[in-house]
Amino acid sequence: xxxTDDDVIRHTLAWVQDFIVAEDICPFARRELERDRVRVxxxxxxxxxxxxxxxxxxxxxxxxHPEIETSLLVMPTLFRSFEHYLDFLALAEELVERLGYExxxxxxxxxxxxxxxxxxxxxxxxxxxxxxxxxxxVLREESVERAIDFYGDTSVIPERNIERLEALGSSAAEAxxxxxxxx
Numbered sequence: 001x002x003x004t005d006d007d008v009i010r011h012t013l014a015w016v017q018d019f020i021v022a023e024d025i026c027p028f029a030r031r032e033l034e035r036d037r038v039r040v041x042x043x044x045x046x047x048x049x050x051x052x053x054x055x056x057x058x059x060x061x062x063x064x065h066p067e068i069e070t071s072l073l074v075m076p077t078l079f080r081s082f083e084h085y086l087d088f089l090a091l092a093e094e095l096v097e098r099l100g101y102e103x104x105x106x107x108x109x110x111x112x113x114x115x116x117x118x119x120x121x122x123x124x125x126x127x128x129x130x131x132x133x134x135x136x137x138v139l140r141e142e143s144v145e146r147a148i149d150f151y152g153d154t155s156v157i158p159e160r161n162i163e164r165l166e167a168l169g170s171s172a173a174e175a176x177x178x179x180x181x182x183x
Contacts, residue, residue: 005042008076011132014183019176028147037069071138079134082113108137124165127173132180
């Protein structure tokens with residue numbers, strides 16, 4: 001049975017709530033979820049150029065809707081390969097700059113097979129950026145700066161997350177990720 005957009009959104013939000021928020025991977029996510037300021041958009045394209053057009057449209061939409069803090073562009077039918085996803089991400093970063101959104105928005109990357117450079121695929125640390133589907137997280141730069149002012153040294157967050165996930169272990173992290181599909 002094919003996944004509907006509602007299924008994809010439900011799985012994505014379950015991952016955000018039950019992993020990202022519950023494990024405090026992002027200390028800022030809970031607040032935005034509770035305030036209903038997170039937008040999840042499903043992109044069904046199977047082509048890079050169309051997915052880039054969807055990203056451009058989302059950037060414009062966010063510009064026109066300041067009440068929404070952040071957006072997750074979820075691509076369940078594109079980027080089965082992590083390497084192809086990284087190629088897309090490079091083009092997406094170029095698009096943000098070309099459209100004049102550099103300094104306005106920044107992109108964060110998530111993929112089911114995310115693997116940090118120099119890390120082995122089975123390392124638990126990779127789960128900080130593993131998600132149920134390939135996605136691009138669009139963040140407002142101004143909000144990131146406010147969060148840094150409030151939180152302090154945010155550079156410790158990735159290190160803390162890696163330590164937490166290594167203590168949890170790859171099997172447990174994988175199980176948490178897989179649970180989102182039962183939502």
